[in-house]
Amino acid sequence: MTIRTRFAPSPTGYLHIGGVRTALFCWLFARSHGGQFILRIDDTDHQRNVESAIEPILRGLRWLGIDWDEGPEVGGVYAPYYQSQRSDKYQTAVNELLRRKCAYRDYARAEEIQAEREAAVKEKRTFTYSRRWMAETDADISRFEGEGRRCVIRLKMPREGELLIDDLIRGKVIFNWADEQDHVIQRADGSFIYHLANVVDDEDYKISHVIRAEEHLSNTPRQIFIIQSLGYNLPAYAHLPFVAEPGSKTKLSKRKLDKYLKNKDFAKLVEHGKSIASRIGLNTDDENFNPVIVDFYEKVGYLPEAIINYIVLVGWALDDRTEFFLMDDLVKNFSLEGVTKGAASFDPAKLLVFEEKHFLMRTTAEKARLCIPFLEAAKIFPCEYGDIIGEVIEAAGDRIKVSGDILNFSDFFVDDDLLEYDKVIYEKRVTSQPEAINLLSEFYDLLSQQEQFDVQSLENLMQKFVDGKSIKVSDIIHALRVVVTGKGVGIGMFETMSILGKKRTLKRLKRIVGTVHGSVGDRF
RNA sequence: GGCCCCGUCGUCUAGUGGUUAGGACACGGCCCUUUCAAGGCCGCGGCACGGGUUCGAGUCCCGUCGGGGUCACCA
Numbered sequence: 200m201t202i203r204t205r206f207a208p209s210p211t212g213y214l215h216i217g218g219v220r221t222a223l224f225c226w227l228f229a230r231s232h233g234g235q236f237i238l239r240i241d242d243t244d245h246q247r248n249v250e251s252a253i254e255p256i257l258r259g260l261r262w263l264g265i266d267w268d269e270g271p272e273v274g275g276v277y278a279p280y281y282q283s284q285r286s287d288k289y290q291t292a293v294n295e296l297l298r299r300k301c302a303y304r305d306y307a308r309a310e311e312i313q314a315e316r317e318a319a320v321k322e323k324r325t326f327t328y329s330r331r332w333m334a335e336t337d338a339d340i341s342r343f344e345g346e347g348r349r350c351v352i353r354l355k356m357p358r359e360g361e362l363l364i365d366d367l368i369r370g371k372v373i374f375n376w377a378d379e380q381d382h383v384i385q386r387a388d389g390s391f392i393y394h395l396a397n398v399v400d401d402e403d404y405k406i407s408h409v410i411r412a413e414e415h416l417s418n419t420p421r422q423i424f425i426i427q428s429l430g431y432n433l434p435a436y437a438h439l440p441f442v443a444e445p446g447s448k449t450k451l452s453k454r455k456l457d458k459y460l461k462n463k464d465f466a467k468l469v470e471h472g473k474s475i476a477s478r479i480g481l482n483t484d485d486e487n488f489n490p491v492i493v494d495f496y497e498k499v500g501y502l503p504e505a506i507i508n509y510i511v512l513v514g515w516a517l518d519d520r521t522e523f524f525l526m527d528d529l530v531k532n533f534s535l536e537g538v539t540k541g542a543a544s545f546d547p548a549k550l551l552v553f554e555e556k557h558f559l560m561r562t563t564a565e566k567a568r569l570c571i572p573f574l575e576a577a578k579i580f581p582c583e584y585g586d587i588i589g590e591v592i593e594a595a596g597d598r599i600k601v602s603g604d605i606l607n608f609s610d611f612f613v614d615d616d617l618l619e620y621d622k623v624i625y626e627k628r629v630t631s632q633p634e635a636i637n638l639l640s641e642f643y644d645l646l647s648q649q650e651q652f653d654v655q656s657l658e659n660l661m662q663k664f665v666d667g668k669s670i671k672v673s674d675i676i677h678a679l680r681v682v683v684t685g686k687g688v689g690i691g692m693f694e695t696m697s698i699l700g701k702k703r704t705l706k707r708l709k710r711i712v713g714t715v716h717g718s719v720g721d722r723f
Numbered sequence: 724g725g726c727c728c729c730g731u732c733g734u735c736u737a738g739u740g741g742u743u744a745g746g747a748c749a750c751g752g753c754c755c756u757u758u759c760a761a762g763g764c765c766g767c768g769g770c771a772c773g774g775g776u777u778c779g780a781g782u783c784c785c786g787u788c789g790g791g792g793u794c795a796c797c798a
Contacts, residue, residue: 209798241798309796325725326794351796369728378726378794386796393798417727417793438728441792446734448790464734464749512735512747519737520746539736541729542791549735549748598760661757676757688759 202234203407206260206267207241207397210252214259214493216545217412217442217451220510224439225410226265227511227533237404238270242283243396249283259493263503264526269404277404282396289391292399292429293352293384300335301428302384304350306343307332327358328381352385354424362420367408367437367535374420382421398422402431410437410535413542414450437535440514443544451545453491465490468547472499475603479576490547500573500602502561505554513543523556555600566592570605574612582612587698594694610684611698615706624687628677629711635678638668640712642675643705652701657693682711 206222208214229236238260242249257271269275279285296302312328319326334340334350343350357376364372384395401409416438426433442451445462459465468490473483476498487494496506508524515537517524524532558566567588574580574588591611592599599605610618629635642664649660665672676692683704684695696704 207798211798244797320724323724372727374727380794383796388796390796392796397798412792413728414792415798440729443791448729450791509735514735516736518746522735522747543735546734546748552748596761600760672757680758686758690759692757 200407201405202229202232203237203405204229204234204410205237205239205401205404205406207239207400208253208256209241209244210249210256212252212255213453213487214256215451215453216491216493216510218256219259219263219265219493219506220442220513221410221412221439222260222265223263223507223511224515224533224535224538225408226267227529228408228410228437228535230530231533234407235268236266237275237406238267238280239400239404240271240281240283241393241396242281243391243393249281255487255494259497262497263493263507282391282400285396285400286391288399288403289385289396292395292425293391296354296384296425296428297352299428301355301424302352303330303355303381304334304340305330305332305353305381305383306334306339306346306348306350308348325378326380327377328353330381349387351383351387353381353383354421356381356421356424362423364416364419364423364436366416367435368440368538368540369416369438372416376420379420379424384425394418394422395425398425398429398431401434402426402429406434408437409434410439412441413438414441437538439538440540440542442510442513443542445545445547447544448542450542451491453486453489456489456491459491462547464546464548468551471601475499475573475601475606478606479573479603491545500569500604501554502557502569502602505550505557508557509550509553513545514539523553551600555597558600558602559597563589563592566599566602569602570599573603573605574609577606577609579606579609579612582614584612584703587611590698591690594690594698596690598690608689610686610689611695615703616710618685618707618710620681620685621687625681628681628687632678635675636712638670638675639678639682639708642679643708643712646701646708647705649701652697652704654691654693654697657696661693679708683707 204225206218206225208218208222226236228234238257240249240253242253253271260267267273269277270280274280293302297304307328311332315329316326332343332348333353333355334343340350356379360376362374362376364374366372382392382394384392386392400406419436419438423433425431443449444451444455445459445465456469460469472488472490472495476483476488481498482488488498489495493506497503504525507526507529508522511524511529511533512522515533516539517532517537561569570588570592571580588605591608592605595604595608598607613619642661645660645664649656651657661672661676665675677687680689680692680695681687683692683699689695699707
């Protein structure tokens with residue numbers, strides 16, 4: 200049997216991180232068995248703007264390396280892959296269900312059904328529709344229509360017996376048919392409900408394994424009823440636990456950002472993302488600028504393989520020690536048996552660890568290629584010092600974990616006369632230190648006579664300088680850092696000067712100690 | 724509330740009757756240190772509870788408790 204799985208997103212306009220996990224597991228299962236992965240758009244209830252609402256989803260999946268064999272933009276033998284374009288198939292199925300008396304026309308008004316439901320709740324019993332407005336004969340139909348009623352089509356569910364589902368992840372799950380409702384499958388306006396469309400599509404597309412989130416487990420019986428009624432092939436089911444909120448078991452939701460921000464690690468993730476996004480002119484107030492949505496990571500410069508590596512481990516494990524995976528490793532090793540049953544919460548801190556590991560694996564040239572777009576977006580590139588980017592990246596080492604982090608080192612690329620200073624740090628390290636300017640001034644003179652500008656020579660020079668004055672390196676180096684880089688933190692000071700070179704280092708120093716041996720200038 | 728699912732360190736997990744319950748992240752301490760990272764070493768920390776079954780239970784059974792999902796003319 201050919202393994203065929205599918206991921207069926209609704210056109211919501213964004214790709215949820217939990218959706219990614221589901222899609223990834225479906226994709227991995229198909230790929231690891233030499234099968235096919237199908238993408239289908241569940242747009243039965245959305246009429247407008249479908250194209251713009253699925254674009255972010257398709258782009259997100261592609262960015263992550265999750266490609267589809269059949270579906271939007273690639274077509275396939277069972278096209279179309281949009282539910283909105285398959286109404287004729289659904290109508291045929293509904294007619295057949297009606298013919299086989301597995302479904303019926305129901306003329307109840309919404310309030311009438313509601314009244315029955317409320318009565319059941321009041322009497323504390325399971326609600327079971329009386330089928331009072333069920334029409335199975337032409338006489339019934341004309342009578343109800345004579346009363347001005349309109350009908351929906353409902354499933355005529357069994358009212359006794361059990362259903363056993365053998366789920367690949369949960370094992371055997373038993374449902375009582377009597378607990379199930381006569382669900383609507385076609386609305387009064389003629390449109391179709393998800394459950395019906397879903398089953399018809401899975402049959403038509405020859406889906407062998409339905410791998411989806413756990414929230415669908417409860418509505419599997421009604422789908423199996425349709426499958427059995429129509430004589431379709433029963434797919435294998437695998438219900439995945441969902442991705443939960445940080446530190447909780449509740450399903451992760453895009454709309455609860457405010458709540459998640461109370462989590463320290465989550466807040467840090469957002470903060471970090473915002474600091475990058477704001478520098479490249481992105482609107483960080485956009486509701487989709489949110490770590491629950493995949494777009495966030497792409498915008499800030501995360502590596503897709505890091506997201507994949509992290510998210511696959513939320514609810515799946517190979518063994519007791521292997522954590523680092525590339526896509527190929529996953530295709531080789533993935534199996535549904537490794538999927539865990541409990542909901543697993545999203546851990547922003549651990550995600551960042553995977554990002555770091557994957558980023559550090561890249562060569563300097565690759566990192567540069569990833570970082571440059573951010574410098575361009577921040578209008579720092581193109582610039583005349585562009586060729587030192589490789590040196591900066593190497594010196595920065597793991598201080599750059601995400602491509603956008605290169606912006607923390609933009610001071611290397613700005614014009615020496617336009618360097619901006621962190622006022623607070625400047626005050627602390629220079630203005631409020633009486634000796635600072637004099638020391639820097641003397642060091643400036645030494646530097647200007649220095650030929651060798653490599654790290655070791657500069658370090659030796661500094662050592663000699665402080666030894667001669669009976670002070671410590673730390674008594675001057677902080678002031679030196681602010682003056683040369685504008686910041687209080689950064690890569691090693693001698694590396695910094697070495698990368699900038701003698702000319703630029705002196706130029707920057709001179710802005711502050713320009714009035715040699717003089718007082719603090721009113722530079723800003 | 725009915726039905727269904729789930730329950731190992733704070734978090735992600737390994738564990739398929741006999742383990743000093745393992746790893747990773749986070750956290751704490753020490754070392755290193757010109758800042759920030761990183762790195763090295765050490766440490767804290769868990770089988771939800773109660774009954775069974777068994778020579779022996781995190782692992783099997785029952786119950787309790789806790790968490791979650793679902794009960795739409797949403798998907």
